[in-house]
Amino acid sequence: MKISVVIPTLNSERTIRLAVVSSLRVADEVIVVDSYSTDRTVEIAEKEGAKVLKVKGSRLIGRIEGAKAASGDYVVNLDSDMYFSENFKGFEEKVIALGEITVGKGIVHKLMILDREIVHKKWSENLTVLNGGIIPRMYDRQLLLKAYEMIPSSLKDKLNAFEDSVIYYNVMKLYKGKVQFIPNAVYHIEDDSLWGFMRKWYKYGKNAKLLRGTEYERFIYERRSRPGLTLGEKVKLFPLMVIKGVPFALGYYL
Template identity: 30%
Template sequence: MKISGNIITLNEEANITDCINSLKQVCDEIIVVDSGSKDKTIEIAQSLGAKVIHQVYLGDGFQKNIALKEVQYNWVLSLDADERLTEEMIKDIRSIDLESTKFDAFSFRRKNMIGSRWIKHCGWYPDNCTRLYNHKKTKFKEVKQHSSVPANSLKTFNSDIIHFSFKNIGELFAKPGRNFSGRAAKIMFAKGKKANSFSPFLHGLNAFIRKYIFQKGFLGGVDGMTIALSSAINSYLKYAKLLEFQRDKSVTEQNEFKNIW
């Protein structure tokens, strides 16, 4: 049974070659859904034999499902551009009889990296992700943030996707194109959610305690502390921005809420 590979991209010229070559080890076609790259992402993808679809970014789940209109095969393997298959994962995928399997989808662990460092704490591992699925039976949830693939019948493998999350600690706080707190605040504001003067501090503190204590970030040394702090700052800013939208009409008028993405 053949597999279609699916990648969503925006200015991923530094990653797209390795991602496509990784998928080619198990996939029989590659679909790249690009949301307006200004670099050489599209040119590189096409030179490597991928089919490129142009689509303004719709949000995570919506964007990842765009390829399903174009894929030739029932089984789809979805990777982000900064993710790679490990040898163990490749062996596991090749071992599946997709023609007769009783499963709708397959899940793999994900090794999230900062630089060359594998982060094992703070909830960053095993970080199971369902990425190989029969699109005739399931697909990504059509939500704008942190989408996943639901499955009635799921098998989890003990092999890993490698995720090159951040090049360094600095990117953890200021990766280009990341504005999760701003987007989240806009979504909450559009839904009518409210914050008060204590919300930023309380949510920030809760995020830190969850990452550093309950998810054992303290075992990760400086990286564990740094990740817990970045999570706290992101949560703090999300509620601070929501509160600002509520309190300052001039700020609200500067922002577009109908097209957050």
């Protein structure tokens, strides 16, 4: 079984080395799909052994073009601020969710640790397609390519938010098997400042306008809270919901 890792990038020089090096320890190839970075992202990725494609466009286009170029039986849709742990093993299904370990610094890091700890304990409820808090990142390549063909061209060209949810939604139209969850399979670097994190979610809200009037619009409303949580757990996650939700709503509705 061959594994290909696809990583879309744009000015990701700070984290891309770790992403590529860790990927090559567990995968047969790493494909970095760069949207014409102006920093050293491409140079670093190539030096560490990644195959680099330069494709101007959205994160979704990066995912698609990377999968087309891949040769593996499986494709892992990694982000440039993620890297693999020793728990990345034991693959049994065609759709696999990878539990994330939060690393970083600052208040955002602390809030995201709490969010992932709580959500991962309720992982079975959080794998639901429409409102789950865990989105699979590893797919059978042929299944993934068929799912990509189902996404409208208007979204492929521009979508930089909710792209992983759109991918999962279309995969599950085709796949009736089990979704596997592997705990603590990848590390995710979260060291944004509070202001930077809120600005990012504002941009996500603006980009999510592309989903209006499509079958994917339901993601915007159904993902407001994590399923399967107790009242106490919801209270603990309320601050994170606010710092995500307020800027997102401003970007989406204004």
